[in-house]
Amino acid sequence: MTHPGEITRRQLLRRIGLTAFVAGPGAGLLSACATAGTGGEPSAAPSTSIAASTSPQNPFGVDAKKPLEVVIFSGGYSDAYAKDLHEELYKKAFPGVTVKHTATQQIGTQLRPRFVGGDVPDVLNNSGPESMDLAALAAEGHLADLSVLFDAPSVDDPAKKVRDTVTPAVLDNALINGKDLVLNYTVSHRALWYNAKLFESKQWAVPTTWAEFTALGETAKKEGILLFAYPGQKGPYYQLWNVLYTAAKIGGNQVIIDLDNLVDNAWNAEPVKQAVAAWADIQAKYGDKAYFGLDHTQTQVKQLQNKLLFYPVGSWVENEMAKDKPMDFEYAIAPIPDVTGSDKMPYGAIQVGVGENFVVAAKGKNPQGGLEYLRIMLSKEGARGFTEKTQNLTVVNGAAEGLDLPAGLMSAARAQDKAGQNIITDARFEGWYKELFDYGTEQINVVMAGRITPEKFCANMQKKADGIKKDDSVAKQTRNQ
Structure with a gap:
């Protein structure tokens, strides 16, 4: 029906x-x-x-x-x-x-x-x-x-x-x-995944703005639940993706296209800095550094136990955890909340x-x-x-x-329909420049742990990108959209 x-x-x-x-x-x-x-x-x-x-x-x-x-x-x-x-x-x-x-x-x-x-x-x-x-x-x-x-x-x-x-x-x-x-x-579909049945039982609304996101973090903290977590072992790239998609949400897909094309100072662009800073702040206020020692499966089990609300991953998670998923857990997808008052992509934009x-x-x-x-x-x-x-x-x-189709996939498909043309593009440097992507997965743990500032993260990534751009032994790729 x-x-x-x-x-x-x-x-x-x-x-x-x-x-x-x-x-x-x-x-x-x-x-x-x-x-x-x-x-x-x-x-x-x-x-x-x-x-x-x-x-x-x-x-x-x-x-x-x-x-x-x-x-x-x-x-x-x-x-x-x-x-x-x-x-x-x-x-x-x-x-x-x-x-x-x-x-x-x-x-x-x-x-x-x-x-x-x-x-x-x-x-x-x-x-x-x-x-x-x-x-x-x-x-x-x-x-x-x-x-x-x-x-x-x-x-x-x-x-x-x-x-x-x-x-x-x-x-x-x-x-x-x-x-x-x-x-x-x-x-x-990659975005923030959550337990729809938990939200229904608590009468919580999925946050659409960053203010609502942090307010939910305060509410969840009082109940001993993390607002957000990602796996620090065998999965930090989940959070790197999340930061990149947030940067695109703030500044449009051109932000990611510029990163892929090794455009000068692309990593120092303001939307990238804002995205890194926003998530580093979430980790500091509502996260748990213990998750940096967990892999993706261990982190996903924690979510099934309702120990964390939002998890940045793709739609494969539902099948991956099918054998462990309890009856009171129903996967659903949430778009990234509006970060600023002037994000170029509206709320509801998701990566497909x-x-x-x-x-x-x-x-x-x-x-x-x-x-x-x-x-x-x-x-x-x-x-x-x-x-x-x-x-x-x-x-x-x-x-x-x-x-x-399972509930999570139906949720993702509905979110995609609502997004219309507001689809966040993927970062192709992941496949084009292995060294840059691998370095990013290392650095994302460092900045999320508070050991470097968001500005230093961006500077480090830019330096690595510049080195690859100057390296004639690395075949260069370009994209227009």
């Missing part, structure tokens, strides 16, 4: 598929190390040759006798969607084929030596705190060209190209150095993006099979099954029609 003022699930899904990404949000988790000695220009990758014996059913000419190796980041989405769904669909397409499946949370630790040694998997789900530097891998010719995938006939309708079945943000965010090298598979990176190894043993595996993932059966298993949406248009 639809309540007055709400929209139907069908409407939500249609808007997610057709209008969510007009602002061109950036890619997802693209940090951590790749291999050493990356140059400024991409080296020529081995051509992913397509066999002559192709068909709409096998557009890449996959050799059914060749094994396929798939490495999956087993985080918030787990790895069952790959092992029990996508890999089984691949085996169905090529009876008798062997698929080697590896699940890990240590992508960089496990994969870096393999890329150096030339023994690479065919498909890599590059995600999590140890995800590899895709710009560096691209510079070394490790990533297969995905333009052939996007131009291939779709599994569901050979008359349609794959590129015509996905949200346009997939194509925008596939690019590294102007080449289609990355597939972002999921739709995510595509993420969960997949790449095919150009120097792998079976790149054709890797491309076909991604094509199967982008089928409606592959995408719908992913949503059923993870309770998260994919980038495939219409694939989740009719599914019973």
Whole structure:
């Protein structure tokens, strides 16, 4: 039943598929190390040759006798969607084929030596705190060209190209150095997440201004509840994202675009300073430094126990904590409150993006099979099954029609609908300049702990950005929106 003022699930899904990404949000988790000695220009990758014996059913000419190796980041989405769904669909397409499946949370630790040694998997789900530097891998010719995938006939309708079945943000965010090298598979909403049932029981309103936010902090403190917390271990980038999105809320998306483009003094811009100062003040007055010693799962358990109100994370959290979530907890999304009286983006602006990176190894043993595996993932059966298993949406248009979505995801979709065109863009330097993003995740803990001032944080980040800008060995990227 639809309540007055709400929209139907069908409407939500249609808007997610057709209008969510007009602002061109950036890619997802693209940090951590790749291999050493990356140059400024991409080296020529081995051509992913397509066999002559192709068909709409096998557009890449996959050799059914060749094994396929798939490495999956087993985080918030787990790895069952790959092992029990996508890999089984691949085996169905090529009876008798062997698929080697590896699940890990240590992508960089496990994969870096393999890329150096030339023994690479065919498909890599590059995600999590140890995800590899895709710009560096691209510079070394490790990533297969995905333009052939996007131009291939779709599994569901050979008359349609794959590129015509996905949200346009997939194509925008596939690019590294102007080449289609990355597939972002999921739709995510990043903002402040809270327990709607707790707020209902306390008759608390979700704050829309910073004054209301701090007033709620005082009320919650009296009841022994933190207003806000983030994980200081294996998750400080959650708070770095939060600060960046707050800066965009204050000064508009151009703030983040300037950071990505390494514009002079971009980190010293007033909206960035205001955002860092606002959150450092929240931490000092309403936070707990003990959370700096917790990882993301431990922090999320604290929230499930109603020990903290707001947590900066993405919509994957609902599935990640599904087994631990008590009956009296209902995930809901809250936009960042108005920070100043003159924020460029109105209350309700939220970040919506595509993420969960997949790449095919150009120097792998079976790149054709890797491309076909991604094509199967982008089928409606592959995408719908992913949503059923993870309770998260994919980038495939219409694939989740009719599914019973969880409360948190419905909350996020409603928030997205209310935001309209006020979508906060993602920071692409996360994937473009690993060293800068990793440094930011270190510095955010330092400033939030009160060991440096917000001004010093911005100065430190600017100095690091300037060094990268002057380093000719680092390939530079640019964006217009």
